[in-house]
Amino acid sequence: MSTFPEDDALAGEFAVPDDVQPVVDRVIAFIEEEVLPYEEAHADHVGGPLDYLDDDGLMKPETRAMQAEIRKRSADEGLYALHLPEEVGGGGLTNREHFYVQEAVFRYGTGHGSSVARAMMAWTEGPSPALLHLDEDQREEWLRPLVEGRETACIGITEPGAGSDVTAVSTTAERDGDGWVLNGDKRYITNGPFADTAQILATVEGAEGPPHETMGMFLVDTDNPGYEVGQPNLNIMMDGITSDVHLRDCRVDGDQLVGEVGDGLPLALSWVNWRRAGRAGMCAGMGRYLLDRMLTYAKDRETFGEPIGTNQAVQWPIVETATEIHAVREFGTALLGAYDAEANLHDLHQPTTARRKLSMLKYYPEDRLFDWADRAIQVLGGYGLMRAGGVERVFRVARNLRIPAGTTEIQKRTIAKTLGLE
C-alpha cells in the first residue's frame, strides 16, 4: 500500500500475516500522512544534521514539542501503546504481532530527520508493562497519562557503580511516616531531563534478605524538588535526551511504591524485558531501511561507466543483508510467538526458558543489525559516512544497542546459565 520506497523487489517475501496487516497499514499510513508532512513543514527543527540539539547537546524544546505532537496524534489514533492490553487503553497486540509494527516504524520512520517518527510508538519514554502492577487509582494517576501520550517517563536503574550488576544499586529508600525518602545518583537515564515521571529502583533501608527481596520501584513526579537533572550524557547517538539524575531527600507518598517492597528488581527486569522483546522488530525494520538504501545506491551510482551494483563485491554485502533479514524476521517472530505462549512481559516470575528467549531476542538481531549498517556504509562509500547519506546514524544506533537493556555479554551469560553452564 505504501508509496515508498519505489523499488521494493522483496516486498512480497517480507510478508506480514493477514491478521496483522491492517494495523501495519495504519502505522505506515500514519507515517506517510501525518509524520512526514509534519516534519517537512517544520524542517528548521529536524532538517539539518544537528538542528535538533541545543548548545548543551540536549534536544531543543521545538523538536521535543514535535515529538509530543506526534505522540499525542498517534495515541489519539490508537497507535501509540499497541503493546499494552486493551483494558488500560492499549492495542492488545501480542509481542509477535508487535514485531511487525516495530518493523514498519523503523523501516519507514528511520532517516527522516530526528526521531520524530519514532515518537509515534511507545519507547523508553512510554508506558511499560511493569506499570500494569499498579492498582486502579495508581493506574489512573500514573499510567493513563502515559498511555494517552500526554506525559512521558524515564527509568532509573543504572548508577555510577551499578550497570550490568543491577543488584549493586546503592540508591536508598527510607521509610518516612506514610511515605518514603529517596537518595542516590542515577546515570545514563534516557529522557531523564524531560520526563514527567521517573521510575526509580532503590534499596529499601532496613529490609533484610537478598536484593530481590529488598528493592522497591518508586514513581517520582519530576517536579519534586528532590529530583535533580544532572549533567547530560553526550553519547554516540547524539540523542540529546540522556543525563544523570540525582535524588536528594526526595520524598514520595506511600502509594508511589509500585507493587510491594521486594518487587523492585523483578519490576525493573520487567521493564528491561519489554525493551529486549522489541529489538527483533526494531532491527528488522532498520535492516530493511538499510537494504532499501543499498539497493537504490548500487543501481544509481556509477564507477568505470557501470553501476557499482554490477560488481560482485558490492552485490554480496547486499545479498547477505537481504538473506539475514529473512533470518532475523523468522527467528524473531518464531521466538516471540513461543514467548507469548508461555509468559507475559509484566510477569514478575519469568520461566527460565522465557528468560533465555528474551536474551536471544536481544543479542542476535542487534549483532546482525550492526553488520548490516557497517555493510551499508561500505556500499555507499564516502556518502555512507556523510550525515546526508542517511545510514551512518543507523550505524551509531546499532553500535549503541548492544549496551543498554543488558549488554551482549550479559545476554550470553543469561543464556549460558539457562543451559546449566554456571
Ligand SMILES: Cc1cc2nc3c(=O)[nH]c(=O)nc-3n(C[C@H](O)[C@H](O)[C@H](O)COP(=O)(O)OP(=O)(O)OC[C@H]3O[C@@H](n4cnc5c(N)ncnc54)[C@H](O)[C@@H]3O)c2cc1C
Ligand atoms: C545511550 C544509553 C541509554 C541508557 N538508558 C538507560 C536508562 O534509561 N535507564 C537505565 O537505568 N540505564 C540506562 N542505560 C544504562 C545501560 O543499561 C548500561 O550501560 C548497561 O546495562 C551496561 O552497564 P555499564 O555501562 O555499567 O557496563 P558494565 O556493567 O560496567 O560492563 C562493562 C563491560 O563488562 C562486561 N561485563 C560486565 N559484567 C560481566 C560479566 N559478568 N560477564 C561478562 N561480561 C561482563 C559488559 O558486557 C561490558 O562489556 C543506558 C545506557 C546507554 C549507553
